[in-house]
Amino acid sequence: MRVIADQDKCVGSGQCVLAAAQVFDQREEDGIVTLLIDNPPPELHEAVRQAAAICPALAITVLEEP
Incomplete structure (x- = not known):
């Protein structure tokens, strides 16, 4: 997972x-x-997805890497 914050x-x-x-x-x-x-560790992935989902400005992008 890779995280981008705009x-x-x-x-x-x-x-x-x-x-x-x-x-x-x-x-x-x-x-x-x-x-x-x-590039958070796997145990933080769900929290990062949640953060992106609740961001009112849609400023967080989560790139799921294989």
Whole structure:
């Protein structure tokens, strides 16, 4: 799995951090998403999928790699 976070789309809602705090964080100054891990381990995959699904700005892309 590979994760892409589009900071230009992000509205700073923080839902991704609530769903997968090991993978996502927010910038202090404006709350925009930052990636902590762009290739998370398998045990975090479901949380990352959930974060992408609940992002109100659709700023998170999950690429499923074989």
